[in-house]
Amino acid sequence: MTExxxxxDAYRREAPGEVIGLTEEGGIILDASLYYATGGGQPGDSGRLSWPGGEIEIATAVKGEDGAIVLVPAEPKPLPMVGAHVTQHLDWERRHRHMRVHTALHLLSVALPLPVTGGQIGAGKGRLDFLMPEPPEDREAMEAQLNAFVAADLPVSEDWITEAQLDANPELVKTMSVQPPRGAGHVRLVRIGEGDEQIDLQPCGGTHVARTGEIGEIRLGKIENKGKQNRRVNLLVE
Incomplete structure (x- = not known):
């Protein structure tokens, strides 16, 4: 299993790694990955690997077998050998945009407390699909609430609980389409705010900013009808 x-540390931009495997398709597996693997609506990270005598651009990262993370090269080039020691260089600007949008979507699930049926994170924009037959009554008030959460500069932290504890508290799961990562015996929770100022706590395996003030201004985009019971709410982060 890849570490x-x-x-x-979602803010780490470089890290060493050892190549422990190569896939038939030309993917690279390291013992420890700085790159988030595509999942939960969040794209895989990109960047670059370097080693003595070579380097290769990484287009994305995906989940492999048995808990491995597979780094996908941007183009066919000579790969590092198994056992090689490499340096991982993260495309930090892209990662940080994903972090800001992902945390903004957690805030959206607070401002619009309805079951989530889907979602997608991009670099600068994202969306959540809600079980919502009718559109929200006051769009401007919802946008103001989101930016009030940002202005409050609430801390974003993590906790861990066992899978049994999650099963005993199913209300923690807001997403109907994506279930929290399981199999390791424990589940990661992302908390926004603390103490009496806590506004959100839900399972999540993605990357987030350390405080809501880092998100920047949030603007609501289109609210689309995606079926009889579903609405898609788009947002943009400046």
Whole structure:
């Protein structure tokens, strides 16, 4: 199983790694990955690997077998050998935009407390689909609430609970389409705010900013009808 460095420190931009495997398709597996693997609506990270005598651009990262993270090269080039020691260089600007949007979507799930049926994170924009037969009555008030959360500069932190504890508290799961990562015996929770100022706590395996003030101004985009019971709410982060 690949060690997930992005969970230890979402702000880390470089890290060493050892190549422990190569896939038939030309993917690279390291013992520890700085790159988030595509999942939960969040795209995989990109960047670059370098080693003595070579380097290769990484287009994305995906989940492999048995908990591995596979780095996908941007183009066919000579790969580092198994056992090689490499340096991982993260495309930080792209990662940080994903972090800001992902945390903004958690705030959206607070401002619009309805079951979430889907979602997608991009670099600068994102969306959530809600079980919502009718559109929200006051769009401007919802946007103002989102930006009030940003202005409050609330801390964003993590906790861990067992899978049994999650099963005993199913209300923590807001998403109907994506279930929290399981299999390791424990589940990561992302908390926004603390104490009496806590506004959100939900399972999540993605990367987030450390405080809501880092998100910047949030603007609501289109609210689309995606079926009889579903509405898609788009947002943009300046």
């Amino acid at each position: 997930r460095l992005f969970l230890e």
